[in-house]
Amino acid sequence: MTDVKAEFLFDFASPNAYFAHCVVPGIAARTGVAIDYVPVLLGGIFKATNNQAPMVAFANVKGKLDYQMLEITRFQKRHAITKFRFNPHFPVNSLAMMRGAVAARASGVLAPYVDAMMRAMWEDGKKMDDPALIREVLAGAGLDADALMQAAQSPEIKKALADNTDAAVARGVFGIPTFFVNNEMWFGKDTLRDVEEAIVAAKG
Amino acid sequence: MTDVKAEFLFDFASPNAYFAHCVVPGIAARTGVAIDYVPVLLGGIFKATNNQAPMVAFANVKGKLDYQMLEITRFQKRHAITKFRFNPHFPVNSLAMMRGAVAARASGVLAPYVDAMMRAMWEDGKKMDDPALIREVLAGAGLDADALMQAAQSPEIKKALADNTDAAVARGVFGIPTFFVNNEMWFGKDTLRDVEEAIVAAKG
Numbered sequence: 383m384t385d386v387k388a389e390f391l392f393d394f395a396s397p398n399a400y401f402a403h404c405v406v407p408g409i410a411a412r413t414g415v416a417i418d419y420v421p422v423l424l425g426g427i428f429k430a431t432n433n434q435a436p437m438v439a440f441a442n443v444k445g446k447l448d449y450q451m452l453e454i455t456r457f458q459k460r461h462a463i464t465k466f467r468f469n470p471h472f473p474v475n476s477l478a479m480m481r482g483a484v485a486a487r488a489s490g491v492l493a494p495y496v497d498a499m500m501r502a503m504w505e506d507g508k509k510m511d512d513p514a515l516i517r518e519v520l521a522g523a524g525l526d527a528d529a530l531m532q533a534a535q536s537p538e539i540k541k542a543l544a545d546n547t548d549a550a551v552a553r554g555v556f557g558i559p560t561f562f563v564n565n566e567m568w569f570g571k572d573t574l575r576d577v578e579e580a581i582v583a584a585k586g
Numbered sequence: 587m588t589d590v591k592a593e594f595l596f597d598f599a600s601p602n603a604y605f606a607h608c609v610v611p612g613i614a615a616r617t618g619v620a621i622d623y624v625p626v627l628l629g630g631i632f633k634a635t636n637n638q639a640p641m642v643a644f645a646n647v648k649g650k651l652d653y654q655m656l657e658i659t660r661f662q663k664r665h666a667i668t669k670f671r672f673n674p675h676f677p678v679n680s681l682a683m684m685r686g687a688v689a690a691r692a693s694g695v696l697a698p699y700v701d702a703m704m705r706a707m708w709e710d711g712k713k714m715d716d717p718a719l720i721r722e723v724l725a726g727a728g729l730d731a732d733a734l735m736q737a738a739q740s741p742e743i744k745k746a747l748a749d750n751t752d753a754a755v756a757r758g759v760f761g762i763p764t765f766f767v768n769n770e771m772w773f774g775k776d777t778l779r780d781v782e783e784a785i786v787a788a789k790g
Contacts, residue, residue, distance in 0.1 A: 431648040444635040445760040
């Protein structure tokens with residue numbers, strides 16, 4: 383058995399990151415391989431790659447967005463996801479949340495931080511670009527809101543998020559969710575079955 | 587066990603239709619459900635839905651086309667597809683081939699017709715917009731090239747292809763390959779595992 387490096391590149395701004403987050407922990411549990419959550423800025427990725435959200439790119443393509451809604455419905459059904467609600471404030475600027483994620487990662491509390499933000503964004507429909515609201519949600523989750531939000535303002539944390547984003551683009555990332563198994567890349571929530579197979583194969 | 591209506595909407599112009607065609611017969615064999623090949627005109631679908639080929643739509647998105655090539659490589663590996671060669675004359679106007687497909691379907695020889703055209707387009711790299719070349723390929727496959735190509739020129743066949751295309755758009759189709767299991771739609775070669783599951787589920 384060899385070491386497997388598995389990564390999930392995420393941004394709270396993306397509903398598909400929420401859907402992936404509903405499934406990724408189960409893959410880690412079944413395979414016994416930890417999956418590293420890597421905070422990146424989707425807006426930065428889009429800018430660097432000249433990409434845009436499907437909702438924008440396909441706005442004028444008849445049938446395409448209806449089909450994407452159908453894919454979302456099927457994904458929820460397959461994975462018994464029952465609490466999703468499209469954020470009424472979409473698109474929500476995720477910069478403060480994502481800097482907080484880098485701070486939470488550095489403090490070893492990324493998992494509860496991610497749970498709290500995902501829930502606030504994609505179950506409770508909160509407008510999470512507001513630092514006061516982020517603090518409130520963090521406190522509600524029993525996290526040290528003051529320490530995290532203060533750390534999130536440090537130059538090191540800001541730079542780390544920008545570096546993660548640049549590194550992702552350099553590896554070929556153009557959207558969220560993206561997964562890596564060692565250096566093999568998969569894009570999109572509907573590739574998670576392949577990602578799980580790849581992790582199993584990589585374990586050898 | 588109930589009757590299941592399974593359909594594969596195709597156009598020889600699409601390399602992804604070739605890849606789907608490499609897999610669809612195996613699904614039919616494993617499930618025992620015949621999968622109806624429905625000839626449609628991809629150009630007509632694109633025009634009616636304001637869609638375009640991924641190669642065009644994502645031409646300026648860094649990383650996206652490289653990832654699509656990776657998906658193609660993975661699909662070939664997963665399904666042991668070894669003969670694919672990107673057609674050097676791409677894009678090839680498929681109107682004559684697709685009218686011929688409607689004629690072949692009406693004559694009960696659609697399966698060998700599809701095999702012959704797919705091979706010529708996506709293994710042998712021929713410029714199949716040329717009726718003389720279509721005849722040659724059909725004759726080489728032991729099909730009645732004269733009868734098929736003459737039938738393909740009839741107003742009924744021309745109208746049937748246009749009608750298939752219009753009906754597809756009315757059902758929400760925006761690209762190729764598209765699959766239906768009863769009235770449930772799936773788009774893209776990478777949904778074929780879901781299509782197979784849906785056929786099994788629909789058999790009850």
